[in-house]
Amino acid sequence: MDQAADAYLARFTLGISPYGLASTFFTWAVHLMGAPGKQVQLVEKASRKAARLAVYAVTAARDPDCQPCIEPLAHDRRFDDGGWKRWPYNLLSQNFLLTQQWWYNAARGVDGVSDREEQVVSFVSRQMLDLMSPSNFIATNPEVATQTLRQGGANLLHGWQNFLEDWERAVSGKLPVGTENFVPGRDVAVTPGKVVFRNRLLELIQYAPSTESVKAEPILIIPAWIMKYYILDLSPENSLVRFLVDQGHTVFIASWRNPTAEDREQGMADYLQAVDEAMGAVGSIVPKRKIHAMGYCLGGTLLAAKAAQMARDGDDRLATVTLLATQTDFEEPGELQLFISESEVSFLENMMWDQGYLDTKQMAGAFQLLRSVDLIWSRYVHEYLMGRRPEMFDLMAWNADATRMPYKMHSEYLRHLFLNNELAQGKFLVGGKEVAISDIDVPVFCVSTTSDHVAPWRSVYKLHLLADTDITFVLTNGGHNAGIVSEPGHEGRAYRIRTIGKDEPYQSADDWAAAVDAHDGSWWSAFVAWLADQSSGESEPPSLGAWSGRYKAEDDAPGTYVFQL
Secondary structure, eight states: OHHHHHHHHHHHHTTOOHHHHHHHHHHHHHHHHTOHHHHHHHHHHHHHHHHHHHHHHHHHHHOTTSOOSSOOOTTOOTTOSGGGGSTTHHHHHHHHHHHHHHHHHHHSSOTTOOHHHHHHHHHHHHHHHHHTOGGGSTTTOHHHHHHHHHHTTHHHHHHHHHHHHHHHHHHHTOOOTTGGGSOBTTTBSOSOEEEEEEOSSEEEEEEOOOSSSEESSOEEEEOOTTBOGGGGSOSGGGOHHHHHHHTTOOEEEEEEOOOOGGGTTOOHHHHHHHHHHHHHHHHHHSTTOOEEEEEETHHHHHHHHHHHHHHHTTOOOEEEEEEESOOSOOSSOGGGGGGOSHHHHHHHHHHHHHHSEEOHHHHHHHHHHHTHIIIIIHHIIIIIISOOOOOOOHHHHHHTSBOOEEHHHHHHIIIIIIISOTTTTTOOEETTEEOOGGGOOSOEEEEEETTOSSSOHHHHHTHHHHOOSOEEEEEESSOTTTTTSOOTTOTTOEEEEEEEOTTSOOOOHHHHHHHSOEEESOHHHHHHHHHHHHOOOEEOOOOSBBSSSTTBOOSBTTOSGGGOO
16 A cells, blocks of 8 residues: 555656655754754844845946846856846846855754755755746746747747647657657667667667778677667767777677566666676677677666676676766765655655556656756746747757666665665675675776766766776766767867776875866777777677577667667
């Protein structure tokens, strides 16, 4: 009965546990009630902010271009329009920003409240304030008000049409407007190749060579099972797969199946076994060669556990390991930890127990809240109030084409890796025995991004504390996806890179960043150079799949699993 009740409630909360939030706010409120000094401090801050706003109001009445009493955060673009300098919009925006700052101070520094609880209170209060931001309403947003008057309300009519179109697509299970222009195999994921192996969880795609000779060791890419694989094979000009093929590499990639309720009992062990079978296929098609294994996001975490197990068991099939935006230590996973607690995991488990999987919309809800200003409210203002539909592009279309996650696997991932941090502590079981990242003895290439909300770069950097091998660490600008899809020639890209040998002393993340110079351009070029140093030479391109048997080439890339909705 309890599981059924939680499962029903989760339909309305997008999988976020209201019990955990209520408990956290109760803890914060009780401790704040018992902290008279903090209460006096907050009253004092409120008084000072009110006085600052009053002084600003008088000054701005004489000089609209005067210095504001508070500036938005660097990433907050809601008040960039020049209309926010006019009365009364200037007072509305300044009052909102001062209130936002006051609530941040109220959530922090309360004796007896843990850092995580303070972060949750701060995060939720920020979401509530963002809901009431003056930028979200016609009468209090000067840009919207001006457009409404100028267009005679046509923008609102267009916005209403956009809303109805989005609603119709959402309830019918269709992808967002514009995604039909980015169909895998036609517009994206067009690098030529063949499906050479298929099991219950993945299809293995081998790409056709584009050079007369290739590097001796093949590359096997393991994307996250939360995403369609073609994030790494988007349009031809920004496809990492095509780039590697054109640089003379034999590339294989796993295309994960989109699980249904029938796959509810597929667990972490099954996904690890699927990776092992993919490695077996690569080894049969390119025999007597080691593998450059690459993992992205959750796929990287899975690969790290697999590489540790292989090292533990004396399996020497790997030449190198590359981890893209991958956490191996989940002690400080950033704002995503706000959704991971015992209460939240139990709530999600009950929801998945009912469905058999975690739905894409339930996953998207949490990720959108992490960047609600950009992903929710900015879209609401531009598409529904301004009536402007932004042009769809390949990365945005891919982001809408998500996959589900099986009940058992996601439960094990959340509990064993995220909540209990077992992989970092040497307690995660693979094949019935613990694995340790420190056993990995092949060179590691690790890429992280400066604006990653899913795998913060300082958390990714903790690999240096776990691994006992040479680590080439790359820090590139951009977010979790855009920083990885960073082709040569992409304007504004830069990265830092340095190799720390296994015998060198540990260097903190901030010291590393301060000591390493930035290079303009894409990290892809540095990666290819690093792979060349790890290569044993060149050879003739292998055949696409085997001539017969289990690994015979069948369907053309992108295969069939990528089309599962």
